[in-house]
Amino acid sequence: MEKDGTSLAAFSTDASCGPTETAATLIEDVRRGLVRDPAAARAAAVRLVTLLTLSGAAEGTRGGLAPWQKRRVDRHLRRSLHRPLRLEELAEQAALSVSHFARAFKDSFGTTPHSYITGLRLQRAQRLMLTTGEPLSQIALACGLANQAHLSKLFRRWFGETPSAWRRRNLTAQAVTPTTVSSPRTPS
Structure with missing residues (x-):
């Protein structure tokens, strides 16, 4: 995922691409961005090219987590986002040593465990900002x-903007047309 631009894409848990945006959502981001924000459209186009390039390269790779390990770890992460998570705890879920787990996780999900967890937490925060009236301080703790x-x-x-600005913009946009939760990008 790229650092520049804001996307309104959802995570995909597709085995080949890990926590990446879906091509169809990125195409929609480009189309919508051309009208509203050309810089965001360009960023979405770059992410689309990256996604298509990486997905082809990942098909021939070996290693990583077994499908059952990947599902189990992802399910555990999503259930436990409200509290601190340790790498040892995640490695235990996959029945691997910490060092082997960290390498296998990156091979399977395309990013480090820390970055993936941060992305999931921000995705949950976005969902809570759109579906509840809770203050940002409570949303932060819940995530x-x-x-x-x-x-x-x-x-x-x-995302390149504050949570309150994002919430305001998307609640206004949601009143006009339904939007999807943005997918976080990995900072560089």
Whole structure:
């Protein structure tokens, strides 16, 4: 995933691409961005090219987590986002040593466990911002983040805008047309 631009794409848990955006969603982002924000459209187009390039290269790779391990770890992560997660705990879910798990996780999901967890937490925060009236401080805690400042710092790094600005923009846009939750990008 690229650092620049904001996307309105959802995570895909497809075995070949891990926590990446779907091609159809990225195409929609490009189309929508051409009208609203050409810079965001360009960023979505770059992510689309990256997705298509990486998905072809990943098909011939070996290693990584077995499908049952990947499902089990992902399910555990999604259930436990509200609290601190340790690498040892995740490795235990896959019945692997910590070092082997970290390498296999990156091979399977395309990113480090820390980055993947951060992306899931931000995705949950976005969903809560759109579906509840909770203050950002409560949303941050519900997503396993230390406080509102932590949420704001990560959100700005991944999406290029503050959570309150994103919430305002998307609640306004949602009143006009339904939108999907943005997929976080990996900061560089």
